[in-house]
Amino acid sequence: MMLTGKNTLVRIDWLTVILFVLLTGFGWLNLFSATYDEGLPVSLFSFASRYSKQFYYILAALVIAFLVMITDGKVWGAFAYLVYGLTVGLSILVLFIGREINGARSWIILGPVSFQPAEFMKAGMALLLAKLLSRFDFKIHRLHNLFLILLFTGLPMVLVFFQNDTGTMLVFLALILVLFREGLSGYVLIFGGIAAALFFLTLVFPLSVFLPVITIIALLLTWLYQHNFKYFLWGVISFSLLFGTVFLVNRMTSSGWSYSRVFFVASLSAFFLWAILIYRYRLNSLYLFLFAWIGATLLIFSVDMVFHDLLEPHQQARISQLLGLVHDPLGTGYNLNQSKIAIGSGGFFGKGFLRGTQTRFNFVPEQSTDFIFSTVGEEWGFLGSLLVIGSFSGLLIRLIFLAERQRSVFSRVFGYSVVSILFFHFAVNIGMVIGLVPVIGIPLPFFSYGGSSLLTFTLLLFIMLRLDTSRYEVIN
């Protein structure tokens, strides 16, 4: 059933639209400041500068938003697989005919138009996930369902990986929030968080300090959880004995094992000893801690391997930089340092539009794309930062609200997909610019220069708004 334009406009969630316009408009102002060259003023309507190009992209995005609003909302459900297939197809195509820009082979160039299929694949992925999870009698914990999800999310990730675009690859991981909302065990989130925390902590602290601390914490938790001091005491004593034995044997045989290896051997022995004891005395509630502890220990030992063998040197450098392990403000840390200088120099009120010296004189590399937030920080100060972060958080919360009021699972899952993708971009991009997250090259939605990204986010947002306007019509 086709809605009339009037009805759509009445029912559209104007708060979301206002936030969208605010972010896009403010984003363009900052892009203008970052790319405007007083010596070479370019007309807004020419195609010669980034701000004028972005102006056209915004116009195109508005047209697409309008088109989405006048189209029947049901097409998205109906053509979800098709859209997914199409975007994946383009991503495969790009591997063969793509152009490499900045080390990522992710651009398709058709005459004057160039775009990144990986961006559109985010929309395809969101639609597919919504379709998949809204199938009749879908239970997320069924193995074949999990397998399907893994397959359909894994495929785009692999494709993006081959395009050498790690940042975009990680975006798909954000969809775990959707799965969590739809019933995936909360432990996945918790363990994911703990694993990430352990990963970074291990890089910062030496193993010889970190491992005993983890062990003590595990044992302490046992005590608190079980209200049984005896177990804790036995745990500490037995572990100390094991450790001491291995240590002494190592000493006397002059095997020359490192301290961490001694600890590792002691840990493995302790694990088997405790597993036997727990089994023997039927202390089932302790299994969880036991496995969590051994999991953490194994993870810690694997960090070194992951860090040095799986990560590229520039990724290692960015992580080391973030954790303060190396200080190289003129080399690998240059971007981040310059970005922090620009933002930090903005003060509370900012230097004013077109007045940021760091912005105007190009001290921050990639400022119009990934580092656009440094312009906000410098020229609009803390007030500008507050506006941007407030608007993004507001938009995300509003989208959660919209998703929750949907009566169809499809719409709700799609809504959460939009939230997850948008949130990941927001959190990682701004976090990286202010030095809280390793430098991962993904754009700030509605702000960063680039047509593909802007069109994709507009599309995601307005499909959601379109679904929202017709939420009473569909049951499924």
Add this chain to the structure above:
Amino acid sequence: MKDPYQNRRLVIGGIILFTGILYLIRLLILQVLDTSYKLSAESNSRQREIEYPGRGLILDRNGKVLASNEPVYDLMMIPRKTESFDTLALCSMLGIQRAELDKGIQSALQYSRYKPYPVVRQIDARRFAILEEQLFKYKGFYVQTRTRRIYPEGIASHVIGYMGEIDLNEIRQDPYYAVGDYLGQSGLELQYEKELRGRKGIRYQLVDVFNQVKGSYEGGRYDTLPEPGKNLLTTLNSELQKYGELLMTHKSGSIVAIEPATGEILCMVSSPSFDLNKLTGRERTRQFEALSADTLEPLFNRATMSRYAPGSIFKIVQALIGLDLGVIRPQTGFKCDKSLIGCHNHPEATNLKKAIQYSCNPYFYQVYRRIILRRQSSNIFTDSELGLADWQKKVMSFGLGQLLQIDLPGVSPGFIPGPEFYDTWYGRHRWAFSTIYSNCNGQGEVETVPVQIANLAAIIANRGYYYVPHFIRSIGEKGELPEVYRMPHHPDVNAAYYPVVINAMRAVIYEPSGTGRRAQVPGVIVCGKTGTVQNNQGEDHSGFFAFAPMQHPAIAISVYVEHAGSGGFWAAMIASLMMEKYLNGEVTQAEKEKMVLEYKQF
């Protein structure tokens, strides 16, 4: 249908809010609480550019320019800001070898990664024009405008002095200077460095990441304008200086001429000399090394640093002191007893005037003996000691054996021996007149420098006083002469005795058997005295000092020509030509001039 997981929306919303708040706290710290980033931003985008003032000109007494400036350009490099560039293209633009550029870059890297360093210096205007257009291709490089000295007249090199690049020690001593700055290293350039250099201007400019200037900082509020150096109006007469240098070519020696009434130095020639114009620019180092290695020592200013025995010229001082102490009278005569000390054949010196006219050595042996041994003690050793002390004091009051406050660095005080000197050599009371008699005619241990002898001529010309010889007339537009040059000094002898020696000095030039007859100047009465200086390096130095005209002296002069024999010959002739040139404006003694010009020692 009830959704069991609906509450999880709160968890997701919580994560979002947590992230937002965390980021806002971080931004609050970064933007509001921590001020260090503001400073970083300033130093990032603010460049301190030095504007070099024009160095003050050096002018002769009539305002003729002796040293002026022309712009040159240094290619500065900030290693931290450089990127890889086409070295060959840069070399060919600058017309230098690859190795030279590499050396400059090496030095820059050693000096600092953050501070600018001149990798290629003294690029001339023509090459700069080519470089300027291409400079944007070379990130981390910029051009610093400086000035280079040029010397239009090419004279008075020792007086003007050369410029040289500052070394790191000097920078540490005076923070005014920066690497690559030039400063005076000798002569007036060094003496008046602070006045000549002016004050650098500082301009703060906003630059972008490529160090390209984007405008002035805060509207130029913190900028200071360069203050040009003060011009130096000197006492030199460039015509006379030029003529003196011409006469001294191919000879070792010096000419110093002073205006007696003021102490202004009219010319100071030291030969062999060097061309200051070759000691600027990119060839400087090579030229300088060649000059330093030259065995004739062209960089050595003989006029102020060469310590010669004054020879017979010193007899004038002996005569004045003898008269003042009353040990002789103008009528006193002594036999020319060659057993006391060697002498040449001349008519009998029946009075002081004739003794000076013939330059009789035994006569002054007697004079000196009477000065030293005045029976102030019955012990001959003590008598000698007391006598010598009196004598030393009086001699030094003529500006000899002491550092004259001439405004030129590196002036030697010469030496007038006193009792302490001989005490250290022989022991107290172990020497007497017989030990020191050779001082009598300006040999022995007596040493003077040519400028002191010219000053001595000025003292006699003035009949008993002198102003410290100097080169400065005025610093800047209406600079005052320093106190030290406005204060007359009076030697410790009665002024009544000067006419006696002046008459004798006239006789030296005009009477038969006078030793300085070659010093005559047409139309002017000259008073002078020859000095033939024995030395242990070879033939005698030819020395002469004089003043003229006799009644109203306008010029006092000393001339030394090393290893040129009798003082009455080359030195007297050169003095004659110089005085004629100065007093009459032109030289009519063509024959004399030709002889001098044709006399070549090397």
